[in-house]
Amino acid sequence: MTQNGDHIREFEQARPLLIGLAYRLLGSRAEAEDVVQDTFLAWSGTDRDVIEHPRAWLTSVCTRRSLDVLKSARRSRTDYVGYWLPEPMATGESATPETDLMVSESVTMAFLLVLERLTPKERAAFVLHDVFAMEYVEIAGQLATSEAACRKLVSRARVNVRQAGNTKPAPRDLQQCLIDAFQTALRTGAADDLAGLLARDAVLTADSGGKAASILGPVKGAERILTFVSRALPKFWSGYSITVAEINAQLALIVRDGPAAHAVVSFRVNADPWVSEIMVMRNPDKLRGFDLPD
Template sequence: MPIAAPTDSALVFSRLRPRLFAIAYRMLGVRADAEDVVQDAWLRWDGSEQAALQSPEAWLVTIVTRLSIDRLRVAKAERESYAGWWLPEPLLEVDEHTPESQAEMAGELGVAFMWVLERLSPDERAAFLLRQVFDYDYSEVAGLLGKSEAACRQMVHRAQERVQQDRKRFGVDQDAHRSLLGKFLDAARSGQAAAIQALLAANVELVSDGGGKVPSFPRIIHGIGAVTRLFCRTLDKYPGQVEYRSATLNGEPGFLRYIGGQLESALAFGIQDGQITGIYVVRNPDKLTGIPQHI
């Protein structure tokens, strides 16, 4: 049976899909939720009067943004009872197979950045992302969110104030990022405490997300000594069983940690001034299903 050729409607949606997914994922931090939002947008798009639309992109981005806001409101309420700290589901090898989709998913997508976004309200998060990441002007943001331009400016300003200090960690040169983490990988594999300490900032933090499914730390771990001891103790606890593998997580260099050949966690990093300022350890198995489970 011959395969039906895609319609103009399907082609338009396919062209915009990478941007729609990029917005939804940055809003929600969970691949399946972002894909559900995009699928819902497709159903609405397929049933719409497209000929009357002045801008298919504006219409679809509006739908995806508002669906994401609604879903994030529900998610935030659920995350209040989440066991421990909530980190986004890491995307392994961010690549949707086209240069356009790679461009949409590049940039400020890292786990450290997503961690900071969690402190924003859903509306603030949407306004901030549309303006600062996707480069819509304020009049466009206002139209997409159905709010006044003044209100959007105020939301973006508030969001900037909340994330400004942490944003210094972002925009690190990829080669420098990769070089620093290569040194850390060698140090973590060998358990050389002094080598690990030399790469950590004095105010380094480690956040662990087990989701109540596996053990994780109920508090954020602060300081060079405490973080170093955690890596060294892991090697001591599982002699000869700990393997670290380099990986691209959310478009940035990171690690996968295997213990006894089984995936134990995905580790992402925040970097500033040539030192590691944040380590974000995703251990919740529900968030690791898209990553090879065995060496």
């Protein structure tokens, strides 16, 4: 194999790690792929012989680029139309080998939403240390700060994560019950089973980015959610196909109009366990990965 071939092979071996890192930092698969591509270009233009630890070098470049994108994204999200949700990603059988590192409790929608509360450096330090098990001294070099500062960043981030409540996937049997109950409410209008799973103060949120018809504000309270799911949604989704898939390490629903993904429905479950949030992704820019081939 040529030297250039070795260069590419080394990068491809690190790609799952880089995708997993960038996705957690950005909450967007599309942005993560762009960051990893930028990292590859930097890697291709560098003399490999001067790089003592290739994986550390790649992680460092990917982290810095992600932070640049994250700072810009946070500014643009202040002008975002409606509610913002992370871009969903398949993590089940339909996922690609590149997403192997995504299947964990640190990729649930709930976890990604908690990360949104953190400052960019808190987010990076926490993900690098608590998710990817990197040492503080290594993280300090990547973030251009001191080891003591990194410890403080991670400590503050952990407080926010703990205060957010449960971010882990729900037990699998509960996930299936929830999927069944939601589909029953859509199909028949009978919402008793779903009512037995919702927290009283549950919310239903939707992300359209102003690019698709959707609610702009949250639907608050179990009673209002039940009415919306059993009466309003069936009118909008009549004739659409609905399939079950593992998305962000939990069972979710994909609603399609022909081959085109119309919505992805995900759920957040408290430690109680009660469903605290139903999340509906309607932004077409975030649904492209769920379209079927023509």
